Amino acid sequence: MRKLIAGMFVVCLFLCVSGCALAATPANVAQSGTGVTMIPADQWENVYPDVYASYMANQENSEVMDHPTEYPMLATVYEGNAFSTYYGSARGHYYAIQDLLATGRPHKLANCFTCKTADFTHMTLEMGDSAYALPFEDVAPDMKQDVGCFTCHANDPSTGVTVTHLYLANAMGEDASKVAAANAACGQCHVEYYFDPDSKATTLPYVGMGVANPDDIYAYYQAMDFADYVNPRTGVRQLKAQHPEFETYMGAGSVHASMFTCADCHMEKVTKEDGTTYRSHTLVSPLQSETIMANCAACHADLPDFVHGIQEKMEARTIAIGYKLEDLTNKLADAVASGNYTEEQLNTIRELNRKGQWYWDFVFVENSEGAHNSRLDNSCLDKAEALIDEALGLLQL
Template sequence: MRKSTMRIAATAVGTVALVAALAACAPAGSGNPQEPVTGAAPVETPEADEFGVVLADSWKDIYPGQYATYKANEANSPEGKMNYLEEYPELATMYAGYGFAKGYDEAASHSYTLRSISETPRVNDKTLANCITCKTPQFTAMVNSEGDEVYARPFAEVLAQMSEPISCYNCHENDPTQVVVTQRHFAHAMGSDAEQVPVEAQTCGQCHNEYYFDPDTKATSNPYEGLAAMDAEAILAYYDEMGFKDWEHPETGAPMLKAQHPEFETIYGAEQSSMAKQGYSCADCHMAPVSDENGEYSSHELVSPLENPAITEQCGSCHKDIAGEVRGWQKEVTDREHAIAADIKRYTDELAAQKDSLDADKLAQAQQIQRHAQFYWDYVMVENSEGAHNYKAAHANLDKAEAQLEEGFALLGIA
């Protein structure tokens, strides 16, 4: 069984729940990015909750079309999702000693972010509130109001106060006529480069990105500043320079890293994808324009563009068979992921067997190879498009993983 061709992965710490899959062409027939469509501004903003968040239900009569399509995301539930630990049995070795070895399932939609984080086996009594980042607008508002110290509070204590999954506030604050980046750490990471990327992409990217928890403050942070530093090699160098690790592998002693879900970096970072270079946003491919009894607006049911003819029809000016192209890209990337995962497991097992016989310098070199090879692989595997967002970058990172492993096997004397 291959990975789903439309994974909806997580955009938050410690778990996975995003809602995007394949990048194709934007729906605008002119080839220009689609402008966001909104309804008329409400005469009066509904009352906010104790966190200062206007809940989605409060907007339903003012923006009925947007609300109805937002609620349609509930059809993408946690039931029947792929178990990645079964799909990639090598992960039991690769993630050994880390929470993802306990449970790693294909994510459901934004509607289930709080349910997913509350049910995952990856949390325990030592888990901090930073794992709630991007799971609910109420936590975002709490951090923005009270400061970074919120991240270090006990997970269970803070989660018990939350009730709203990802909703309007995350991308609009309390004004649906505006598109806003509410995650301040991501706004900081973008810096002046924010002017180079559509804000509709940044509101998705603020949660669909690579991040880590600051070792001192426990704050959710990004390992870069500016677009040029948003690629796997630069991020790996950032972590190496600061001596950061997510965990130590129990069998080899290697200081390991767990990539998150670097959709934004894959599309807009460094060399950028072809779609990014043309100025397209995530909304162009994942939020189709709608015209119905509620007026003209962008659908808030977030799906693969291949599932929406209104979008795929517009791809024909550049792609003769966009569905076929995407399937081809995904098969190539997924096949390589499986092959390289087997090699990473073999290398890890061999390093574990030889660890006690290696001198300190050789052991450190071998451990760094494990760290680097697995990070390059993980960076591709956890990105939610199977290579479709930027297949050139996906293959380049898999090439780097293979190069690391080739060096590692030679170091250990393995053919």
């Protein structure tokens, strides 16, 4: 109890101090229309040498982990979706195009480039939404730059962050002024999204931050009767969550959302010998940075230990529920094949499976493994587990 009160005290204190500061600096939004130009990253090297060097250092982060080997249940849980065969974990932005070409997932349209290259962002600003539906192969030769200065600053880094991925501006809607620029910068890609079935445009499943949460997003997908893929054995019309770091970190339950931005924890502020500072553009884990951890030390004596503790519990829970989902998938497939169930009974179970997988996937594909918002993640896993258990309970014939 004492611990709880002490914790609440510091949280309240900080809500005021930086909550106000954060709200003061929303991002700009890029202009669209014919004649939009793009200044490539290397043109900024002489103007911002330190930032440029730190941006280029993202190349050093080249490790990649292969999820299907580590999580064998994925072949079943994602059956019917190309993710079941290759799902590399995130690594440096510099490798975004290369990794996209290597996935072995079938690519059809240019919309796959949405989060990979500033060249495509430029194209969407110039052409509008029709760029998303262009054939992948037609566009690929022109995609040369990865995530560039243009992605987060348009053509003028001196004016702060500019949102160039307009679907994010649409999704934030009237709440845009409440979202700190350094959160919006990353929310351009680290979000849940879908391709509009008609226009093929990359779209976020919400308008307004109040509905940027797993419950309302599910309701949004239900209302439009959306499915990413259909499991061939069970007939479940499944949703594939993407990387909802933005929604998770900004969502209810987040301890630090009004205190720190993505940049505070992933881009260190470097003080040079002459006393001037700049924002490093090498994206790091806060646990890799002495400079960032110095800002946490007052409250977290051993941050790595604390974070790893949260992550280990979340991973163990996620994997355990993943196996339940695998079990449900196999049992439902058997039930479909058995002929013992009416279509109506099967549809009830399919709906539970669809929803349970959604909540599970929302946690599984979020890259912080619980560190961004363990309360939200745990509430998703609670819901997933209850739905899966209910479905398994109906499969007793």
